[in-house]
Amino acid sequence: MTALDEPVDTTGLRGKLTPDAPLAKLVWFKAGGKADWLFEPADLDELRLFLERLGGRLPVMALGLGSNMIVRDGGVPGVVIRLGKPFAKIETHADHTLTCGGGAHGILVASTARDAGIAGVEFMRGIPGTVGGFVRMNGGAYGREVSDVLIDCDVVLPDGTLVTLLAAELRYTYRHSELPEGAVVVRARFQGEPGDPAEIGAKMDAIGEAREQSQPLRTKTGGSTFKNPPGKKAWELVDAAGCRGLKMGGAQVSEKHTNFLLNVDDATSADIEGLGEEVKRRVRANSGVELEWEIQRVGRP
Numbered sequence: 001m002t003a004l005d006e007p008v009d010t011t012g013l014r015g016k017l018t019p020d021a022p023l024a025k026l027v028w029f030k031a032g033g034k035a036d037w038l039f040e041p042a043d044l045d046e047l048r049l050f051l052e053r054l055g056g057r058l059p060v061m062a063l064g065l066g067s068n069m070i071v072r073d074g075g076v077p078g079v080v081i082r083l084g085k086p087f088a089k090i091e092t093h094a095d096h097t098l099t100c101g102g103g104a105h106g107i108l109v110a111s112t113a114r115d116a117g118i119a120g121v122e123f124m125r126g127i128p129g130t131v132g133g134f135v136r137m138n139g140g141a142y143g144r145e146v147s148d149v150l151i152d153c154d155v156v157l158p159d160g161t162l163v164t165l166l167a168a169e170l171r172y173t174y175r176h177s178e179l180p181e182g183a184v185v186v187r188a189r190f191q192g193e194p195g196d197p198a199e200i201g202a203k204m205d206a207i208g209e210a211r212e213q214s215q216p217l218r219t220k221t222g223g224s225t226f227k228n229p230p231g232k233k234a235w236e237l238v239d240a241a242g243c244r245g246l247k248m249g250g251a252q253v254s255e256k257h258t259n260f261l262l263n264v265d266d267a268t269s270a271d272i273e274g275l276g277e278e279v280k281r282r283v284r285a286n287s288g289v290e291l292e293w294e295i296q297r298v299g300r301p
Helices: 044-054 106-115 122-126 131-137 197-214 234-240 269-287
Strands: 016-022 034-042 060-063 068-073 076-082 090-092 097-099 150-156 162-166 184-191 221-224 252-253 259-264 296-297
Touching: 016 060, 016 221, 044 150, 044 184, 060 131, 060 184, 068 269, 090 106, 097 106, 097 252, 122 197, 131 184, 131 221, 234 252, 259 269
Parallel strands: 034 076, 060 076, 068 296
Antiparallel strands: 016 034, 090 097, 097 184, 150 162, 150 184, 221 259, 252 259
């Protein structure tokens, strides 16, 4: 591509705009195609200016850690926005609230809260992602979820407009929100409560140990694959359907935790998604339950 192909006038922008940007290295599965364009803004004003100049001509998708995502092999159309260090700041306040940038990691949010004696967000230690991602998906772990603690969030709309949305406006349900399509979460405020740093740290350690014992952490995976159906656990349904260790191409159902899919042998995203669909088919045949994807699947097949 040439400069003439760029989707916006980049004059005065300090951030990085990359054409045909490989995304596999940016997602946990280490598989998938390229983004037509990848933009990494230098700060909030620049993100707004970029999107204002883009003027809605191309679809926009935000990318955090890529921990709960399948990027399809045909790549992602339009512009992928990746928030870096300028969006990862965390502040604590006397009223036991936290103000967190959309690019802040969940484990850092929990650790910062612990050090400030703020309880109630320990569960974020168990969410492998960034604030923007788990605000969008109502991320949760170990009995709590974002909707329990979110006060409000700042989001940049695809036209560059910055708006503040109250938690109630996101209409949270299990692993779902009604955040506007293409909106980028740049800041969130969470409500905690007074707590003892030692006790908070002990809870975080317990969460870390539980994850270590039950989940395939040091693998190419996407985290929990399917939502838990009401009153049931997805992993138990997958196991009962005989899918533990099931393989398709280079993808495999984890033998350690059957609600995790793994890239074990240079899997394509088609391998991974196809394996997930086969697991859904077998669970439906065995139990009559229709599993729903929790992992976000994006891009062209």
